[in-house]
Amino acid sequence: NAGVTQTPKFQVLKTGQSMTLQCAQDMNHNSMYWYRQDPGMGLRLIYYSASEGTTDKGEVPNGYNVSRLNKREFSLRLESAAPSQTSVYFCASSGGTGNSYNEQFFGPGTRLTVL
Amino acid sequence: QKEVEQNSGPLSVPEGAIASLNCTYSDRGSQSFFWYRQYSGKSPELIMSIYSNGDKEDGRFTAQLNKASQYVSLLIRDSQPSDSATYLCAVNKGSNYKLTFGKGTLLTVNP
Numbered sequence: 001n002a003g004v005t006q007t008p009k010f011q012v013l014k015t016g017q018s019m020t021l022q023c024a025q026d027m028n029h030n031s032m033y034w035y036r037q038d039p040g041m042g043l044r045l046i047y048y049s050a051s052e053g054t055t056d057k058g059e060v061p062n063g064y065n066v067s068r069l070n071k072r073e074f075s076l077r078l079e080s081a082a083p084s085q086t087s088v089y090f091c092a093s094s095g096g097t098g099n100s101y102n103e104q105f106f107g108p109g110t111r112l113t114v115l
Numbered sequence: 116q117k118e119v120e121q122n123s124g125p126l127s128v129p130e131g132a133i134a135s136l137n138c139t140y141s142d143r144g145s146q147s148f149f150w151y152r153q154y155s156g157k158s159p160e161l162i163m164s165i166y167s168n169g170d171k172e173d174g175r176f177t178a179q180l181n182k183a184s185q186y187v188s189l190l191i192r193d194s195q196p197s198d199s200a201t202y203l204c205a206v207n208k209g210s211n212y213k214l215t216f217g218k219g220t221l222l223t224v225n226p
Contacts, residue, residue, distance in 0.1 A: 048213060102214065
């Protein structure tokens, strides 16, 4: 049981390049999330998917797009990377039973640098 | 007013002492409360969830919730150097799936 996996672990991009961050979970969770974490800013929600086939904007969606490929996979795309998108990106999932439905479990993160 | 507030710290305690971490939230409709531990360079790890007023204990960890005061805390008994990390408080408003995170409190446990 791998939990939440993310690829790649590290990435360096030049301004204007595009890339897709991949996330997969094997916990049969309905909901998945993308966060970015910056020093002094805490965790900020970029996009989320409450269930397969739906996606919604979070707090900081500008410059990003997402795809919920199936129940397991949720990808984040940067179409034209900017230095302001240098950050650590975390994917998370939730969907346990009862009260634990909203407990989110995080992947190991992707450290992205945009030059 | 920030939605979820935590003292950024650092909070420094000696090994074996009780570490007390505090969190306040602004939305009275909040229903679920979580504590995450994040080691430097790692991802957040869920350590406690609490949904009703009172105390919830799990090993050396106790979460306390007071909805009237909009306050949730985490006590770590017999603190160990391995407890040194940033502790994130997160709150769910109940009407959706999203969590709102505080910025975290850095805890240092000194041997």
